[in-house]
Amino acid sequence: MSLRYALLGLLADRPASGYDLLQRFKGSLANVWPATQSQIYTELSKLADAELIAVSDEGPRGRKEYTLTDTGRADLRHWLTDTKPKRVVRNEVLLRVFFLGVIPPAQAREYLSDIEAGSAEGLAALAEVKAATDWGDDDLSTYGRMALGWGERFYVMNQQWARWAREQLPPVER
Amino acid sequence: MSLRYALLGLLADRPASGYDLLQRFKGSLANVWPATQSQIYTELSKLADAELIAVSDEGPRGRKEYTLTDTGRADLRHWLTDTKPKRVVRNEVLLRVFFLGVIPPAQAREYLSDIEAGSAEGLAALAEVKAATDWGDDDLSTYGRMALGWGERFYVMNQQWARWAREQLPPVER
DNA sequence: TCGTTCATGTAAGACGTTACATGATTGT
DNA sequence: ACAATCATGTAACGTCTTACATGAACGA
Structure with missing residues (x-):
């Protein structure tokens, strides 16, 4: 729909x-x-x-x-x-997090780092969209900017979370 | 898959x-x-x-x-x-934001308020999950907590965004 | 005995992905 | 002449949703 x-x-x-x-x-x-x-x-x-x-x-x-x-x-x-929007959002990135226990901590750490890097990329991609779009004061521009603002916050949040999550990992064996 | x-x-x-x-x-x-x-x-x-x-x-x-x-x-x-996770996430709540221009600003404002309220609810639901789960120090607990942390940040981010977004709306006519 | 929970399965139809297929027009 | 872009469409297959269908076991 x-x-x-x-x-x-x-x-x-x-x-x-x-x-x-x-x-x-x-x-x-x-x-x-x-x-x-x-x-x-x-x-x-x-x-x-x-x-x-x-x-x-x-x-x-x-x-x-x-x-x-x-x-x-x-x-x-x-x-x-x-009609009401469906609030639930399918997130494969996060689904995997649940199961990181089946691989060694070093690889789990890597996975979280990838998320952090991926979020930075996402943020950069949004910056490009922002620059490439000609923003007016029409409705689609106003609300498009709003949605873009969400995306920026989303990626920043992801980055911060990934950093925090790495700290929660079992400490490295040596 | x-x-x-x-x-x-x-x-x-x-x-x-x-x-x-x-x-x-x-x-x-x-x-x-x-x-x-x-x-x-x-x-x-x-x-x-x-x-x-x-x-x-x-x-x-x-x-x-x-x-x-x-x-x-x-x-x-x-x-x-x-294998790499798909990063894109389908988000119906946000899709609608793009098209808020087709309804009067007052209703758009209401929509954003609903998001804010919905996020508060989501946060509360997570708090319940957190309380109802018996957390151990097994892997699923560690990584489950991590995912929960993401959810909390997500909802907080949504709340803040919705508040910000309302401020971006065309001012109310009087 | 009766309602609730436990427990599994199937079917139709909507939605989404990947791949294939075709061809006109434009610019160099 | 040729490549890139414009432009549309179909088919097969996989995934997801909604609804139907059935019945055993448990506890009050």
Whole structure:
């Protein structure tokens, strides 16, 4: 269901083709809701069938530009106001932490260091997104910045946690 | 794939039935990798077919106790050391943030307040888990505490972020 | 005896991933 | 002429959710 609303949400901003949406996904939404090319095209077909979006223009190479319909906008609003998000988040990085006991402490330590390094990378990637995006004062910019702020805090938190977690490890044998 | 290793990981600690695993999931792993009853039983069958686990005991009411085999333990280790976790995390709560522009600011504000309240609840739930668990100095305890520490930091971060995010909202019209 | 907990399983359908397949257009 | 990019679509397979279905054992 969420991918569906991610697409409607992007189309609420402005009309776009599947290809456009794919690009825009990479730059922002991919961080909170990854989707593949095949998934996006399939979902767009379904949305068009359901008349939540409509082809508003056709271009070269079979390009189809979709626009949000009134029904689509209503559905999007309904999702935002009348349904609750699932709070649980699947986190494979953390799942592994539970089982670090089955490998030697030295490797567990390494795993935690990798998380710390990975978080630094993530933070750097966000900085790039931040620099590469042209931020305006439109809604998507305002709320996009908000989401970005979350990402930054998330990675910083991860880094700090990983450092702390290493200190909790059984001391190195010598 | 991850559920599979979640189960192997729990069985690495000690033998258990599907029902046992279901209970243990609720208390801890559900926070990082939710799974339903039907999924767990189905996966256990597959794992037994693949001889990564084996029925080590049968009890009343058709109870089947599974034990990790050597192959299973090797597979678990391999997963931990030779494969990389997927870093991306699907987050519906945050996905919605991107699209708050389609609803009036007052409702957006409410949404952010709900996140703040939800985080407080999450934190409280973790506190309960912390109190209800009997922590030893075994590996699962050590690493379970570590994961719990992550959860606490996560919720605190979310709370702080939500408060900050509210301040970024367009000021209330009057 | 009766409700709760223990205990397992199957099936349909939605959602997600990976891979394959095709071809037009643009820029160098 | 050729490579890169634009552009869309399908198929197979795996995973996850929801719902259904059944019944034994335990404790009050």
